[in-house]
Amino acid sequence: MNCDTFLACMHPYVDGELGVSDTVAADTHAAECPRCRSVTARERAFRQLLRSQPRETAPPELRRRIVTRIRRSSRAAALRPWLALPAAAAVAALLAVTLLPLTERPARGVVAELVDKHIAFAQLERPAEFVSADRRAVGAWFLERAGLSVSVPDYSPAGIRLVGARIADVRGRRAAYILYEKGRTLLSVFVAPASGEGDLVGARVTYRGQVYVTRVQKGYRTVAWTEGGVVFGLVSMLDDEALLECADRLRDERARQTRL
Amino acid sequence: MIGWRPGRDRSREFEEVALVHLDALYRSALRLTRNRAEAEDVVQDTCLRAFRSFHRFNPGTNCRAWLFTILRNTFLNRVRGAGRELYEGDAGSAWDALVERASDRAGGGATPEEQFLETALHGDVDRALRALPLAFREPIVLVDLEGLSYREAAEVLGCPVGTVMSRLSRGRRLLRRALGDFAREHGYVGEPE
Ligand SMILES: [Zn+2]
Numbered sequence: 001m002n003c004d005t006f007l008a009c010m011h012p013y014v015d016g017e018l019g020v021s022d023t024v025a026a027d028t029h030a031a032e033c034p035r036c037r038s039v040t041a042r043e044r045a046f047r048q049l050l051r052s053q054p055r056e057t058a059p060p061e062l063r064r065r066i067v068t069r070i071r072r073s074s075r076a077a078a079l080r081p082w083l084a085l086p087a088a089a090a091v092a093a094l095l096a097v098t099l100l101p102l103t104e105r106p107a108r109g110v111v112a113e114l115v116d117k118h119i120a121f122a123q124l125e126r127p128a129e130f131v132s133a134d135r136r137a138v139g140a141w142f143l144e145r146a147g148l149s150v151s152v153p154d155y156s157p158a159g160i161r162l163v164g165a166r167i168a169d170v171r172g173r174r175a176a177y178i179l180y181e182k183g184r185t186l187l188s189v190f191v192a193p194a195s196g197e198g199d200l201v202g203a204r205v206t207y208r209g210q211v212y213v214t215r216v217q218k219g220y221r222t223v224a225w226t227e228g229g230v231v232f233g234l235v236s237m238l239d240d241e242a243l244l245e246c247a248d249r250l251r252d253e254r255a256r257q258t259r260l
Numbered sequence: 261m262i263g264w265r266p267g268r269d270r271s272r273e274f275e276e277v278a279l280v281h282l283d284a285l286y287r288s289a290l291r292l293t294r295n296r297a298e299a300e301d302v303v304q305d306t307c308l309r310a311f312r313s314f315h316r317f318n319p320g321t322n323c324r325a326w327l328f329t330i331l332r333n334t335f336l337n338r339v340r341g342a343g344r345e346l347y348e349g350d351a352g353s354a355w356d357a358l359v360e361r362a363s364d365r366a367g368g369g370a371t372p373e374e375q376f377l378e379t380a381l382h383g384d385v386d387r388a389l390r391a392l393p394l395a396f397r398e399p400i401v402l403v404d405l406e407g408l409s410y411r412e413a414a415e416v417l418g419c420p421v422g423t424v425m426s427r428l429s430r431g432r433r434l435l436r437r438a439l440g441d442f443a444r445e446h447g448y449v450g451e452p453e
Contacts, residue, residue: 010429011425011428011429011432012410012425015403015410015428017409017410017425043432046432046436047404047432049385050385050400050404050405050435051404051405051407053385053386053405055283055287056283056286056287056290057283057286058282058283058285058286058303059286059300062282062286062300062303062304063279063282065304066279066282066303066304066307066308067275067279069304069307069308070271070274070275070307070308070311071271073308073311073312074270074271074274074311157312157313159315159316
């Protein structure tokens with residue numbers, strides 16, 4: 001090591017951030033070179049000055065305020081467990097939103113078909129045809145590819161990541177399909193044509209003032225509702241509460257877009 | 261298949277794991293904002309945001325670095341939201357020139373500036389630090405004042421370790437020079453030859 005190479009790594013050397021062999025080389029050079037040794041000594045003194053700055057503490061009032069807010073929001077989160085999913089729950093979600101125009105009466109419930117689609121897509125090597133975590137980009141892609149205006153809700157606060165989208169074929173009609181994931185497990189949500197009252201079969205549930213139809217099919221839970229000539233359906237391995245929260249957010253998102 | 265910790269346990273765990281770093285967060289917020297009221301706001305926002313995403317924090321990892329990351333994002337969002345200038349002089353050639361001059365001086369023997377540094381008052385360091393552009397202030401606050409490693413600081417700043425290293429050394433030179441200028445202004449030392 002010469003003076004140039006020593007000075008080039010002097011800061012990490014002083015900070016103890018050099019690897020063992022570089023530290024030995026720097027030690028050796030400093031021992032031999034009075035100039036570099038004095039530069040190093042001054043750098044250490046300067047760092048000491050910085051480190052010896054008075055260490056202020058947070059005002060007690062600030063601490064008290066934060067603790068109060070956290071305990072309060074913690075109680076609220078306990079009422080809305082969806083927001084408090086632990087990272088340990090290795091649940092991946094594949095969220096598929098299918099948007100279909102009104103069409104002829106189906107041979108069987110639309111939710112059953114969407115569950116099948118979900119299972120099929122989940123087995124594809126690339127479930128998403130268009131891969132993007134950008135909600136706006138996904139919405140633009142649907143508009144451009146299929147002329148579909150689709151609300152892409154944000155589930156990231158619950159750790160559900162937007163994966164991408166696909167144009168699905170449901171009952172011979174083009175449909176929008178949005179994919180999300182959480183960990184490795186998959187979850188599907190569907191929106192389908194409101195072809196008739198018989199579309200949605202299952203238990204009626206009211207969540208935050210909105211009515212949903214829930215059922216379990218082939219081991220997947222579904223939450224569905226109709227709105228504006230479209231059936232929205234969510235299919236997943238998540239529990240009902242999580243699905244209902246997703247559904248609520250999708251409705252929120254659509255309401256917000258309608259207002260704009 | 262999904263469980264969650266009861267609310268009360270979550271907040272208690274957060275208080276034990278995260279809020280022990282409150283003083284460090286507050287100090288750093290002070291250095292970033294240069295304003296007490298704003299520092300308090302930033303720290304409060306940081307803690308609430310951290311608590312909301314606490315379920316995503318991996319207990320085995322570095323909580324302090326995680327909190328500093330949130331603190332920094334909170335601060336930067338506020339600055340952007342207010343339309344204030346960010347990273348003033350980060351890429352500025354004026355600062356580069358200043359760094360060059362500062363590094364020119366770093367070479368020789370102990371100058372009056374350096375002697376002054378030995379006895380510099382804390383308020384002076386504070387003032388010099390406040391005047392430092394954010395890009396250089398950040399690594400100094402994290403590494404020199406809060407004792408983070410380069411790797412932790414890189415994590416917080418979202419940049420490579422090499423960038424932390426270069427900003428840190430440039431920042432320290434700028435700071436030394438600013439302290440030297442201050443010393444001359446106040447007659448602690450004479451004009452440089
Ligand atoms: Zn040397």
